[in-house]
Amino acid sequence: MLDALLFDLDGTLADTDKLHLLAMQQLLHEDGRTLTEAEFEAHISGRANADLCRYLFPDRPVNEHRAFADRKEARFRELSPTLQPTPGLLRLLEYAEDRGIGMAVVTNAPRANAEHMLQALDLAGRFEHVLVAEELPKAKPDPLPYLTGLQRLGAQAERALAFEDSVPGVKAASGAGIFTVGLSTSQTVEALRAAGAQLVVADFEDPRLWEVIKSI
Template sequence: MLDALLFDLDGTLTDTDKLHLLAMQQLLLEDGRVLTEAQFDAHISGRANADLCRYLFPDRPLAEHQAFADRKEARFRALSPTLQPTAGLLRLLAHAEETGIGMAVVTNAPRANAVHMLKAMGLGERFKHVLVAEELPRAKPDPLPYLTGLECLQAQASHALAFEDSMPGVTAASRAGIFTVGLATSQTPEALIAAGAQLVIKDFEDPQLWALITHMQAGAGLPRDKPC
């Protein structure tokens, strides 16, 4: 059976990595620093603010980390008054609602960003559960955020699908025992598979995804041979 869909937010429900990169580049340039897209992809994308600030400012006190994170998120929100949902997402949400599948957002983004992004996509009322890493003891790549999502939806990992675009996110979901679908919006399919993704898709219209959903809803369980 398929009882739960758990979604990352940035880069999964909507493609925001370029906006986060731009916000950080603008702020770091004010400090005389240059951040490349390659550095962002390798060390920052998908990580909680505490982790990315430790990477950017290893010698600065935590108070400065928080101040930078707050400025970065405010800049990101200013750059994203509206956002476009990933292709096929609205179809998937409608299908889940029609068939009684529980849904939750599981994100490393702060609460203010999660609220802003969902509203900017016109999805502010579609998710009953929005789990935010800063409100939990541990963020992705720890599996705790996804395990908490399963608890909220009262679902078993074997009856759920997780959708992720980043390495920390894929690692977290797969370690929680959830069949993890990687979206190749910010990483290569090969990198997502290496991190633990069992299926990689371009967007939510991918026929492989709908075949998997049909398979699980038919009560056949998870496929024995992992697609890639």
């Protein structure tokens, strides 16, 4: 029987990558730099702020990394009122709630952004736990965030499902031994499968996903 559902946030509960890309492009433009969508997908999508800032600004001190990350998250929040839940998500949440299946969000986003997004999507209070990278010793792609999610929910990996849209996230969830469903909102099917996704879908309405849910 299925005991737990663990969800990434950005690109999984809602298609946010375009807003994150736009926020970063705007800020980098002010810095005299450009950022292509291809570079964003290859080096930034799904990564914690500390990691992406080290990539963007390898020669700058940590305090400047933090300042940029704060500005980036604030710009993202300004752009986020248009967000909508990924198709089929609300149906899945209701299915889990009706059956007492535990649910958690596991994200590399800062807590302020996670809480803002859940409020914007009208999902605040729907998850038992919201785990954020900045409050854990290691971020995705390390499996620790997902192992912590399982522990908080009192669930075993073989009776859980994880939902991810990024390569680091899929690596983290599959590395924790969880059946991982990739959502192709930001990466190709091939990239998600190579990272460890056992099923790749466009959204939560895919009949193949529901077959898996009902088979566990």
